[in-house]
Amino acid sequence: MLISHISDLHLGYAQFNLQEREEDLYEVFGEAIEKSINEHVKAIILAGDIFHNPKPTGAAIIRLARELKKLKEKSIPVFFVLGEHDISRSSDVPLPYLFHNLGLAKRLKPDSPVQIDNLLIYGFNKERRSNIDNGLIRPFRKIESILENDTQKQTAQNHWLKKILVLHQGLYDFNKFAGEIFSNDLPIGFDYYAMGHYHDHIEKRFTTLNEGLVAYPGSIDLGHNEAISDVEKGFLLVDLSEASANVNTHWIKLEKRRHQFEYQIEYPDLDDKLRYIVQESAQYAKKPIIDLKIRGADIDPKILSRQLLQLETSFLYYNWNILGEDSTTGGFSYDNTREFDMDKEMSSLILKSLHSEPLTHLSLDLINMFHNDGDSNDNKNIDKDKNNQIANYLWKFFENNKSNYQTLDNSKIDGKDDSN
């Protein structure tokens, strides 16, 4: 038995405010649905951030409805949870519930799982950091004990159910800054944790979850906060055959996406390289998007921007930056390896400017505390103990290093005097 697990559609989002990019998303979503139908999936899970905006445009609503109608005609049920992009800050009814009410899709709930064939599906809407304990952790423990009881009953009846939990949350295990819960917080007893929120494809089995598979399919296309790059995007076909103990997945690449890539040019080679990339661009059905890094000294941006104008007919959009000759020593190096470690990158940058390990740790703690998806209302919920710890630490640090600051101040003043 196969199901599709799709997340972070962000329907209605238009990268670079281009209508073509909004259209691209609808088309790519259509591809995911078409491929799911061709694979004869028994159900489709949408793991949140269905729309990019809590008040989506008519176009986004109609395009989603069109795909859901196709699925209805094929009798393929669709189950969904909400992501933060679907939820309005006002207490309005979330728009995706419209599709639940029309019978085109079903919203998942924590307390009443849905059953189809031998599959039991639980789901939670996105919980903000401020409500993780009440909204997730406590209900998780409750579900855990319910499942444990059920399993005992089922073994007696020799009846086996596969269980799926659908969530739209970030796990600290994969990203320290975007994380909201740990894998250890998840309730034990599920075969598959159908996740949304992270826009990269991630899968991991956790022994602590009895080899349950935690999987993010990633967003269906490059979205907001994602740099132009030639990453692949897709969705997951999840195999829940009764025969095998473990759940297996196949990640399906979405091929109708518009090609996006980065390209570096040495300024003296500009003409040759531009001719080359214009030629290359012709192989794609849709005009690609390019991010150019031009390296060289004494480049006049005005002249360069005129030289780049020839890209306009072959590319939907191009972005360019001039890298100075010394830029290899610059702080950032976003190479294409998937192993990019945000924590390490941040701490090395902070260390470089503060020259102090303890202060670097303190800064990371502070960043972690105040980082909550831009929701400043959550700040009041910061752990009081942590606040006190940090205040104490700051005070102690100041007491111990008072003299340093005083010398620093004096030397600054001295330096000023000298130079003048």
Ligand SMILES: [Mn+2]
């Ligand atoms: Mn998202």
